[in-house]
Structures are given as structure tokens and as C-alpha cells.
Amino acid sequence: MKITDEVERINQILALLHDPLFVEFELEQEAPSIFNAVGRTHTETWHSALLGWLFDPKSSHRLGIFPLTRLLLFLSTRDTLSVNKRGIDLSELLAKGDFSEAQVRPNERELTEVTVGNMRFDVLADRINFEPFKEVQILIETKVKARIDPIQCGKYIAYIAQRKVEGVFTIPVFVAPTSKILGTPVELFGDESWFGIDYQSIYDEVIEPCLQHPSISAFGKFTLSEYVKTLKYRQQGGEPLATTQKERDIVNVLLEKHEPAIRALYEILY
Numbered sequence: 001m002k003i004t005d006e007v008e009r010i011n012q013i014l015a016l017l018h019d020p021l022f023v024e025f026e027l028e029q030e031a032p033s034i035f036n037a038v039g040r041t042h043t044e045t046w047h048s049a050l051l052g053w054l055f056d057p058k059s060s061h062r063l064g065i066f067p068l069t070r071l072l073l074f075l076s077t078r079d080t081l082s083v084n085k086r087g088i089d090l091s092e093l094l095a096k097g098d099f100s101e102a103q104v105r106p107n108e109r110e111l112t113e114v115t116v117g118n119m120r121f122d123v124l125a126d127r128i129n130f131e132p133f134k135e136v137q138i139l140i141e142t143k144v145k146a147r148i149d150p151i152q153c154g155k156y157i158a159y160i161a162q163r164k165v166e167g168v169f170t171i172p173v174f175v176a177p178t179s180k181i182l183g184t185p186v187e188l189f190g191d192e193s194w195f196g197i198d199y200q201s202i203y204d205e206v207i208e209p210c211l212q213h214p215s216i217s218a219f220g221k222f223t224l225s226e227y228v229k230t231l232k233y234r235q236q237g238g239e240p241l242a243t244t245q246k247e248r249d250i251v252n253v254l255l256e257k258h259e260p261a262i263r264a265l266y267e268i269l270y
Contacts, residue, residue: 054206055123062216074197088136122140143177204245
């Protein structure tokens with residue numbers, strides 16, 4: 001490589017590193033959060049507790065049933081099973097279901113998960129009224145680092161089948177990093193009735209709309225913003241659980257503005 005070419009590449013890289021947008025992007029990645037401070041960034045029980053708080057209609061975020069119905073709206077758009085196979089029409093549940101008595105645990109008042117026999121549900125939403133069922137439930141299992149255990153999933157499906165005989169319909173949802181849910185529900189969980197969704201979808205479809213909701217409390221906005229920082233956190237150089245739209249917009253601008261420098265950096269790192 002000619003010296004002039006090398007100097008030009010160095011200047012291009014320096015221009016990228018000193019671009020205010022790049023500095024802002026770097027600061028976004030390093031932003032501390034409450035979860036970082038107490039060393040619970042990717043502890044699964046904390047993710048479960050946060051999601052329980054988020055989906056609980058009586059939570060201090062003051063959003064009522066909005067987060068829970070946003071989740072159901074997303075599930076209805078992702079449902080690949082027919083109504084006959086699923087056993088319920090999620091769109092109809094969303095439109096005609098009665099959520100006035102819905103409860104989600106764990107929550108601010110009940111800190112422990114629901115336990116049935118030797119099964120402990122990470123998050124359970126119940127008391128959703130929708131005919132012809134006695135009630136509808138949403139069972140949420142969360143994973144971050146741990147592998148998906150089809151045997152554990154099978155126990156949940158057996159419980160769901162038992163409750164269905166009793167008139168209780170349960171929707172199983174598995175929340176995990178994107179890399180862990182690459183496959184069909186049968187391949188991953190052993191049963192086609194599972195919904196496998198990633199934390200990125202939780203951010204895009206539920207958290208971001210909640211942050212924009214005019215009724216969100218100051219405490220709710222602070223807590224969700226801190227959780228978003230946790231989702232963006234790259235532990236030990238790994239992939240983040242989610243990226244924000246703001247980050248994606250910044251990256252697109254930087255790519256357009258500094259493409260030669262980014263290509264040079266890529267070649268150097270490669």
C-alpha cells in the first residue's frame with residue numbers, strides 16, 4: 001500500500017471516530033443502568049420480574065392493560081397455526097376478551113412466581129375472561145444464557161392440556177435471545193403451540209410503544225428506560241439482546257457518511 005493511501009485511510013478512520021454521532025453511539029453502548037450497578041444485567045429472574053411488572057395491569061407504570069394487549073397483538077400477527085389447531089382466535093380474544101380482572105405474577109405486590117407442583121412459571125398472566133373458556137392464561141418462560149430444555153417445555157404442555165380439560169386455555173410463550181430461537185416451535189420446544197419470541201421483539205412491539213404512551217408514569221418511564229439499557233448491554237463482548245431504533249438510525253447515517261473508514265476498520269479487524 002502506498003504511504004499516501006495509508007495516510008488517507010487513517011484520516012478517514014479518525015474522522016469517523018471524532019464524528020459527534022459516533023461519539024453519541026459509543027456513549028449509548030456504555031450508558032450505565034441500575035441493573036448494571038447491582039450486577040443483575042442478564043439474570044433471568046430479573047428479566048422475569050421486569051416483564052411481570054410490565055404486563056401487570058395494576059403496576060406503577062400506570063399503563064393498565066396496554067402492555068399485555070400489545071403482547072397479544074404481536075402474538076396474533078405471528079401466529080402460524082389455524083384457529084382450529086391453536087384452539088383460540090387471538091385476534092378475537094384481543095377484540096372481545098375481558099381484561100378488567102387480569103392479573104400477572106410476579107408483580108410489585110406478589111414478588112414470587114406462581115408454582116404448581118414442581119413447576120415454577122417465570123411469568124403467568126391469568127383471569128382473562130373470554131367465552132367459551134372459564135379463563136385464558138398466558139404462560140411466559142424466559143431464558144438468557146441457559147439452553148432451552150424441551151423436557152421442561154413438555155411438562156408445561158402437559159399442564160396446559162390438563163387445564164384445558166378444566167376449561168382454562170393457556171397460551172405458551174418463550175422469550176429468549178434471537179440466536180436461541182432459530183427454528184420451528186417443534187424443533188425448539190417439542191410442540192407447535194409455543195410462541196418463540198426474542199427480546200428484540202419485546203422491545204420493538206411492547207416496550208417502545210409503552211415508552212411513547214402519554215399515560216406512562218415518570219417511574220414507569222425511568223424503569224423501562226433503564227431496562228432498555230440492559231437489553232443493549234454487551235456482556236463480555238457478546239451480542240446485545242436488543243438494539244433501539246435510535247441506534248439503528250445512527251448506524252445507517254454513519255455507514256452512509258463514513259463507508260470507506262468502516263470498510264478500512266473491518267479489513268484491519270479481519
